[in-house]
Amino acid sequence: MNHERIVGTAVPRKEGHGKVTGKARYVDDMLLPDMLYGATVRSQIPRGRIRKITFDPGIPWSEFVIVSAKDIPGKNCIALIGDDQPCLASQFVNHPEEPILLLAHPDRHALQKAVDAVSIEYDLLPAIFTIEESQRCSEVVWGADNIFKTYRIEKGDIDGVWSKADYIVEGEYSTGAQEQLYIENNGMIAAYDARQGITVWGSLQCPYYVHKALMALCNLPAEKVRVVQMETGGAFGGKEDYPSMIAGHAALLAIKSGRPVKIIYDRSEDMAATTKRHPSRTRHRTAVSRDGKILGGEIDFTIDGGAYATLSSVVLSRGAIHAGGPYYWPNVRIRAKAVATNAPPHGAFRGFGAPQSIFAMERHMDRIAQVVGLSPVEVRRRNFLKPGQTTTTLQTVREPIELAKLLDRALSLSEYHSKKKRFSIENQSGSGKKGVGIAAFLHGAGFTGSGERYLSSVVGVEGCADGRVRVLVSSTEFGQGTKTVLCQIAAEALGLRYEDVTIAQADTTEVPNSGPTVASRTVMVVGKLVESAARGIQQTLTLAGMLGDSYSADEFRAACQSHVAAHGELRSWAQYEPPPDIFWDDQAYRGEAYAAYSWAVYVAEVSVDLSTYSVSVNDFVALQEVGRVLHPVLAVGQIAGGVAQGIGFALYEKVIWQQGRMQNSQMTNYIMPTSSDLPPIRVFFEELGNVHGAFGAKGIGELPMDGPAPAILNAVEDALGLPFDSIPLMPEDILEAITARSAASESDVASEVR
Amino acid sequence: MISSLQDRGKSEISLTVNGERKTLLAFPMERLLDVLRQQLGLTGAKEGCGEGECGSCSVVMDGTLVNSCLVPVLQAEGATIVTIEGLAAGAQLHPLQQAFLECGGAQCGICTPGMILAALYLLNHQPRPSLEEIRERLSGNLCRCTGYLQIFEAVAKAADRRTATSS
Numbered sequence: 001m002n003h004e005r006i007v008g009t010a011v012p013r014k015e016g017h018g019k020v021t022g023k024a025r026y027v028d029d030m031l032l033p034d035m036l037y038g039a040t041v042r043s044q045i046p047r048g049r050i051r052k053i054t055f056d057p058g059i060p061w062s063e064f065v066i067v068s069a070k071d072i073p074g075k076n077c078i079a080l081i082g083d084d085q086p087c088l089a090s091q092f093v094n095h096p097e098e099p100i101l102l103l104a105h106p107d108r109h110a111l112q113k114a115v116d117a118v119s120i121e122y123d124l125l126p127a128i129f130t131i132e133e134s135q136r137c138s139e140v141v142w143g144a145d146n147i148f149k150t151y152r153i154e155k156g157d158i159d160g161v162w163s164k165a166d167y168i169v170e171g172e173y174s175t176g177a178q179e180q181l182y183i184e185n186n187g188m189i190a191a192y193d194a195r196q197g198i199t200v201w202g203s204l205q206c207p208y209y210v211h212k213a214l215m216a217l218c219n220l221p222a223e224k225v226r227v228v229q230m231e232t233g234g235a236f237g238g239k240e241d242y243p244s245m246i247a248g249h250a251a252l253l254a255i256k257s258g259r260p261v262k263i264i265y266d267r268s269e270d271m272a273a274t275t276k277r278h279p280s281r282t283r284h285r286t287a288v289s290r291d292g293k294i295l296g297g298e299i300d301f302t303i304d305g306g307a308y309a310t311l312s313s314v315v316l317s318r319g320a321i322h323a324g325g326p327y328y329w330p331n332v333r334i335r336a337k338a339v340a341t342n343a344p345p346h347g348a349f350r351g352f353g354a355p356q357s358i359f360a361m362e363r364h365m366d367r368i369a370q371v372v373g374l375s376p377v378e379v380r381r382r383n384f385l386k387p388g389q390t391t392t393t394l395q396t397v398r399e400p401i402e403l404a405k406l407l408d409r410a411l412s413l414s415e416y417h418s419k420k421k422r423f424s425i426e427n428q429s430g431s432g433k434k435g436v437g438i439a440a441f442l443h444g445a446g447f448t449g450s451g452e453r454y455l456s457s458v459v460g461v462e463g464c465a466d467g468r469v470r471v472l473v474s475s476t477e478f479g480q481g482t483k484t485v486l487c488q489i490a491a492e493a494l495g496l497r498y499e500d501v502t503i504a505q506a507d508t509t510e511v512p513n514s515g516p517t518v519a520s521r522t523v524m525v526v527g528k529l530v531e532s533a534a535r536g537i538q539q540t541l542t543l544a545g546m547l548g549d550s551y552s553a554d555e556f557r558a559a560c561q562s563h564v565a566a567h568g569e570l571r572s573w574a575q576y577e578p579p580p581d582i583f584w585d586d587q588a589y590r591g592e593a594y595a596a597y598s599w600a601v602y603v604a605e606v607s608v609d610l611s612t613y614s615v616s617v618n619d620f621v622a623l624q625e626v627g628r629v630l631h632p633v634l635a636v637g638q639i640a641g642g643v644a645q646g647i648g649f650a651l652y653e654k655v656i657w658q659q660g661r662m663q664n665s666q667m668t669n670y671i672m673p674t675s676s677d678l679p680p681i682r683v684f685f686e687e688l689g690n691v692h693g694a695f696g697a698k699g700i701g702e703l704p705m706d707g708p709a710p711a712i713l714n715a716v717e718d719a720l721g722l723p724f725d726s727i728p729l730m731p732e733d734i735l736e737a738i739t740a741r742s743a744a745s746e747s748d749v750a751s752e753v754r
Numbered sequence: 755m756i757s758s759l760q761d762r763g764k765s766e767i768s769l770t771v772n773g774e775r776k777t778l779l780a781f782p783m784e785r786l787l788d789v790l791r792q793q794l795g796l797t798g799a800k801e802g803c804g805e806g807e808c809g810s811c812s813v814v815m816d817g818t819l820v821n822s823c824l825v826p827v828l829q830a831e832g833a834t835i836v837t838i839e840g841l842a843a844g845a846q847l848h849p850l851q852q853a854f855l856e857c858g859g860a861q862c863g864i865c866t867p868g869m870i871l872a873a874l875y876l877l878n879h880q881p882r883p884s885l886e887e888i889r890e891r892l893s894g895n896l897c898r899c900t901g902y903l904q905i906f907e908a909v910a911k912a913a914d915r916r917t918a919t920s921s
Binding site: 004010012013015016017019020021022023024025026028029178181182183184185230232234235236267271373417442451478479480481634635637640641642643645666667672673675676677678680702 | 867899
């Protein structure tokens with residue numbers, strides 16, 4: 001029974017007015033008096049020792065502020081999980097975009113010429129660029145063996161399963177790097193004074209990540225570092241860790257010059273130097289029974305982390321845990337590995353490892369179907385996880401999810417069966433071949449394993465002097481609707497009007513650490529804390545005798561006003577406590593990996609043009625169970641936007657690498673989908689609810705990134721009868737495969753004739 | 755008027771922005787985008803790529819949609835320019851702004867000013883566009899958040915409302 005008034009309705013975005021009128025303030029819209037502009041001198045080689053730096057005498061260097069590693073007051077690292085990534089290279093460089101020097105000048109147009117006028121001589125060292133080269137260890141570029149992290153997930157007796165198998169199905173699948181391509185490039189402004197310390201304003205997802213990094217870099221105590229998030233023009237994971245680097249650079253220039261410094265990347269620098277999705281390779285070997293049931297399997301999942309460890313260990317963890325998809329594996333061994341290469345470090349991007357391993361799983365399910373002689377639909381139906389069964393990490397499915405029903409509904413919404421029949425006839429003639437493909441998947445909400453326990457997030461809610469309520473979180477808005485949904489939750493919890501609730505700017509001097517805005521955790525985990533902190537305000541007012549058991553919004557407001565007038569600041573805090581039935585064993589990598597999962601079945605319809613070899617997605621059905629939908633318009637927006645990025649991941653977005661450097665770092669030659677490239681994306685929800693999230697919500701943001709790529713490639717195989725196991729799938733790949741097939745069939749004919 | 759050393763090489767440019775006549779000094783090849791943002795303080799136009807691919811810097815100049823990052827300011831001499839700041843009438847949002855707000859057409863908001871101006875240009879030329887026309891005519895403005903669907907909805911809704919009020 002739903003009797004909520006605000007949750008579940010499409011209230012206007014809190015910051016929407018500013019966004020549609022152009023008044024919203026992004027970091028590049030901000031100017032400070034006496035501000036300098038900063039730029040970065042980067043390595044031009046993938047790996048080597050810095051021998052000599054020369055400054056061209058044609059530049060008036062005295063006008064510039066120049067910072068090198070020697071100017072760093074604290075530790076020369078970008079503190080994150082480990083501290084291996086330097087802020088500025090001092091002796092060695094390990095990738096071609098590594099920062100070495102920083103320059104600042106009052107005229108930003110003077111900077112590029114100056115950057116170009118710095119010559120750096122190196123002793124070159126051999127470099128490696130692929131997962132294969134890294135694993136061969138012909139060159140060790142990181143640690144003792146190029147390995148950032150490994151995990152092993154074991155369930156049952158995998159070694160005993162092969163002899164019982166009717167079929168053993170093998171496959172290898174790979175995914176390329178993908179650029180987040182938020183439309184607002186990265187940027188930061190820093191200001192320093194000896195008394196107050198350092199303040200940065202910027203485009204970022206995680207204020208307290210930047211805060212931690214600046215404390216270490218600048219050797220300052222917590223209270224002398226202030227991080228303020230400006231309106232942020234898209235992030236998608238791409239503003240999770242790299243903003244700490246840029247904030248560090250701006251801070252070093254500000255400390256040395258004594259003036260505020262703004263660093264705004266242009267598109268090319270942003271694409272080439274900042275993080276992208278980890279390239280991956282997944283190998284499946286699966287034991288299958290005659291009736292298409294998975295008996296067990298081995299999954300080797302490997303990602304290319306680039307030159308430094310950064311977030312690779314956690315990306316790997318999520319990828320490994322999602323590698324088995326939404327299926328029941330009686331026996332499984334998942335070996336996961338993140339390896340080093342001499343590319344700029346790869347980082348967070350919506351889905352965080354899961355889109356890579358789920359691409360492999362869902363392509364592999366179609367391969368299993370073919371080998372066994374079942375339809376892609378039937379093989380999935382026979383292997384779906386059911387409530388009461390356990391996942392690969394031995395987590396018991398407690399949610400009442402019925403994946404077979406979800407699948408049926410998706411097939412019906414997409415008219416899958418009738419299309420399949422129609423295309424098999426139509427494809428016999430003409431130069432356009434059509435196909436349909438499906439993908440079934442899940443996505444865990446919140447930090448993996450013990451992550452939420454370690455984070456121990458804190459949220460505040462404040463009763464204000466005007467009687468309104470203000471939410472205090474470091475969770476950031478960058479398009480998803482964080483501010484809107486958290487205000488809805490507080491209003492709902494307190495029985496207030498949506499307009500009676502506001503939210504503080506994410507400024508570390510104002511808000512507690514509610515954790516990073518990542519991992520589809522904001523609505524579910526932070527939202528639940530907001531609900532509980534909000535109820536704390538109500539309890540205080542009730543205990544003070546200012547509020548009855550039932551009250552109107554106006555009575556609440558009056559009570560809040562009186563309480564603040566009488567007693568001063570009125571604040572309530574809530575801290576994350578792990579649910580009692582959630583247990584995770586970090587050593588064995590076993591247990592409740594996530595408090596809740598969202599589930600989905602996507603169906604793609606494609607056509608392949610045999611004169612241009614291009615693939616168009618003609619129709620896309622996205623059906624998911626995400627718990628309670630708290631805001632219908634924002635939820636559809638999350639799914640449609642994620643599907644669009646997934647279509648780009650599958651068919652358009654190819655990073656061209658040369659010696660570890662991105663060659664196509666422009667919107668002209670790195671192609672994301674435009675409005676005329678996308679099909680109608682039809683979004684549907686099932687709402688089962690969830691005990692762990694605010695008002696029954698689960699995570700939603702990352703889920704839609706997981707399914708489109710495999711659904712599309714499955715549809716391409718349906719259209720052409722050719723399997724493609726690597727993305728992005730470009731027209732030239734299709735041309736090559738079709739040419740190879742024709743050549744093979746001609747030589748068959750030739751040998752028959754002979 | 756050209757007095758200081760710093761201004762040597764600059765030209766006097768006159769243009770009308772959001773109904774107000776402005777006269778300023780700028781290097782002839784300075785980008786219109788920079789002049790709008792830095793000299794006139796109109797920061798609604800955004801730089802996304804600097805090469806005319808993304809459309810975040812779109813403004814309407816003499817009735818035509820342009821990427822202001824590709825327009826040398828000299829070319830804007832005597833021109834009439836509409837930026838996002840010129841759309842709302844006081845507190846009253848333009849129907850397109852209102853529809854973007856209601857339909858979820860703005861997520862992170864960085865492409866929104868350019869997208870709304872591209873939609874305005876479309877509706878000025880085609881008051882009742884089909885979905886296919888909206889898809890085609892907005893394809894010069896990139897949005898990474900929405901998958902465009904809610905933007906199409908917003909444009910269609912604004913078109914409906916505008917024709918309803920004008921009929």
